[in-house]
Amino acid sequence: MIWETVVLALRAIRRNVLRSFLTILGIVIGVAAVITMVTLGDGATEQVRADISSLGSNMLQIRPGQGFRGPGGVRIAAERFKIADVHAIEREIYGLEAVAPISDQAAQAIYGNRNWATSVMGSTNDYLAVRDWQLSEGRVFTEGELHSGRAVCILGSTVVRELFGDQDPLGAFIRLDRLSCQVVGVLASKGQSSFGQDQDDMVLVPLKTLQRRIMGSTDVEAVMVSASDGVSTQAVREDIERLMRERRKIAPDKDDDFHVRDMQEIVSTLTSTTRVLTALLGAVAAVSLLVGGIGIMNIMLVSVTERTREIGTRLAIGALEREVLMQFLIEAVVLSSLGGVFGIILGLSAAALGAHLLMVPFVLNPGIIAVAFLFSATVGVVFGFFPARQAARMDPIEALRHE
Secondary structure (H helix, E strand, C coil): CHHHHHHHHHHHHHHCHHHHHHHHHHHHHHHHHHHHHHHHHHHHHHHHHHHHHHCCCCEEEEEECCCEECCCCEECCCCCECHHHHHHHHHHCCCEEEEEEEEEEEEEEEECCEEEEEEEEEECCHHHHHCCCCEEEECCCCHHHHHHCCCEEEECHHHHHHHHCCCCCCCCEEEECCEEEEEEEEECCCCECCCCCECCCEEEEEHHHHHHHHHCCCCECEEEEEECCCCCHHHHHHHHHHHHHHHCCCCCCCCCCEEEEEHHHHHHHHHHHHHHHHHHHHHHHHHHHHHHHHHHHHHHHHHHHHCHHHHHHHHHCCCCHHHHHHHHHHHHHHHHHHHHHHHHHHHHHHHHHHHHHHCCCCCCCHHHHHHHHHHHHHHHHHHHHHHHHHHHCCCHHHHHHCC
16 A cells, blocks of 8 residues: 555656656755765865874974963963973973974075075974974984084975976085085975965974074974873873973963963864864755755645645545545655755765865765755655645545536
């Protein structure tokens, strides 16, 4: 009996293909919008997580000053660190994989008749370990080069492209303002960060080289540390804050004149923000499903009016009310389910195209696809029930008299 009812419903839909298509159009758009928004939101979340992770594994940054506070983004300056502070962190903080002191300064890189404005970063080989950064060719600094402050450098891929083009940079000498240094390595490309910064636009030199020959200062602008696997970055952060307060002689009732930034916290904050935005966009898109459901109800009411004599004939020859109710209800469910299927196809296609254009990963979420389809079928049941009940409650005699 149910199968016969389904066949009748499909025949009725096939008799009015154009009207059936217009009926499910709202469901198609609603399902497609939900899938597209959620899929792109998941892709954006994954991209943010990957971009932050590319900055370093289990990384913490220690910088002087109280960071950025308030909507005005004012940074409160403070005394820079000394190399002794870096050594104290290495000695006294448990669970560190690498500790990298850093200082940087803008400079003009020159090779032959080419020049490029870039950032010169002074640090140690631990900088590459903290940033989880590999070399595409060449080598890292030797211990002798680090201790003596020799004029050697490792180039980012952007600097290599701008200065050397297709030439091999290894062994070449470039000028950084007035300093001539030899290229000993090339960094693998990391691309842009989620903050829009080109991570490959930099030149890495030994810290002492930058301090003595470019900056003329022994100050350390920041310290990057990487926690070992299995070690809580929160515990490391608390230990560093306690140590730095002692070394900088900060009274118990005074605020820190430095700040420690945990990259894991930034990842959690940004991903939770993108998830909230994704849920909001999905909820807004889901409203169109309700609009599509109202469209189904309106068309089904029109269909009931048009088929009044057919309904009267079925009731007159012995069809039960529940059978008529089931017929029209199945029509509504089939329409909304077809809309769900077409919406899934359209939504996945739009999400794939959007991910390509926005350059974010295409993250397939089977859960949201199942939810969108089930919601579309539920819309058919809810909004198809009233027209179906109206058809089932018709008086056979009055229905047969209907013109």
